[in-house]
Amino acid sequence: MKIKVRLFATLREHRGKEVLVDVEESATPLDVLLVLQIASGDVAILLINGRDGALDAPLVPGDVLSVFPPVGGG
Amino acid sequence: MRYDKNRSTISRQDNEQLALSKVFIVGSGGLGGYVLEMLARIGVGHISLADGDVFDDTNLNRQILSSEDVLGQKKVEVAKKRVRRINSDVVLNTYDDYITRENVVERLQGHDVVVDALDNIETRFLLQEACEELGIPLIHGAIAGWFGQVATIFPGDRTLDSIYQHQEKTGVETTLGNLSFPPALVASLQVAETIKVLLHRGETLRRKIMFLDLLTQDVHVFELDSSDA
DSSP, X not given: OEEEEEEOGGGGTTTOSEEEEEOOTTOOHHHHHHHXXXXXXXXXXXXXXXXXXXXXXXXXXXOEEEEEOOOOBO | OTTGGGTTTSOHHHHHHHHHOEEEEEOOSHHHHHHHHHHHHHTOSEEEEEOOOBOOGGGTTTOTTOOGGGTTSBHHHHHHHHHHHHOTTOEEEEESSOXXXXXXXXXXXXXXXXXXXXXXXXXXXXXXXXXXXXXXXXXXXXXXXXXXXXXEEOTTTOHHHHHSTTOOSSOTHHHXXXXXXXXXXXXXXXXXXXXXXXXXXXXXXXXXXXXXXXXXXXXXXXXXXXXXX
């Protein structure tokens, strides 16, 4: 299945703003991050269809992931 | 009259309410300096500020309270002088050290709003925990490079758990650094949230995160689940 991934901030470097990732049925966001070569530890915010999501939540076709790195300066 | 230009938007009663309000700004760096400036100008009557640092020349690129003539001076001492010059009606209570697990509850107690102007993620979780215990809304802001984020966290929301999933100690600012303009922008949004919470006005970023990418001018507000919602 194809999962649309919206990337933010530094995660866009060499990947672009939005990518389509092909993964097995019932794949999780962790599987998608693996394809994109993003370490799960580098992900601070993970949204599934615009809502707070879990790294191990099973995805369904058409789901949209939004992925953000940690921003912590002041 | 000092507040004449506020009147159409903030009434005399509102300004009296602000004058009675107590806001704690944690951190007097990029965000904290601007937050302090704006809270003093709008007339928040009681402001507390904690920062154990002194100004050095790496602060000059972005911190509004820094200037060449105050290098080496304590940030909170410079803040005191600035507030006295802007609005002598404001009572500024300063601490020239850092918020720690040992002092956080005692320090924040009695305030109406706490503003997160910290430069590390670890201490932000201390604030969230203490604010929850004390029943105080927390206005989160953070910056890195071209990016920034803002959220308003009420006791029980635990929004930081959603926006720092791994409870990282620091973020991408360690490699990106901080520019001159994101602090002013994020601090403005934090002050707007603070004023709305104090005056019970408008809509806040509660259980939401506003994420700003100034490189592409992408601004998004996302809904976040609350742990107890």
